[in-house]
Amino acid sequence: MTNTEGDDFARAILDRVAELAYEELRPHLDRWAREQQADRGRTHLTTPATGNVASLHARRRRAT
Structure with missing residues (x-):
């Protein structure tokens, strides 16, 4: 068996x-996809967008 034949054989096994x-x-x-x-x-409403996190922290700092 040559290297090419061995590579083809291994590729066929991995594909299967x-x-x-x-x-x-x-x-x-x-x-899982349906869940x-x-x-x-439900989670979209409770999770802040990435851009809003910094402003949320800034508002909390100003409030204290």
Whole structure:
């Protein structure tokens, strides 16, 4: 077996392992994606945007 044949063989095995792993994980990933989509509305309202964090800290400092 040459290096090229060995590389092709290894790549084929890794591709098949990736396919099998995806098939096994797909139902879990789909469920996780649906949960993330459902949680998006709830967490968005309570989490400040990155740009607002600095102004939030500045307001707290001025208030004390």
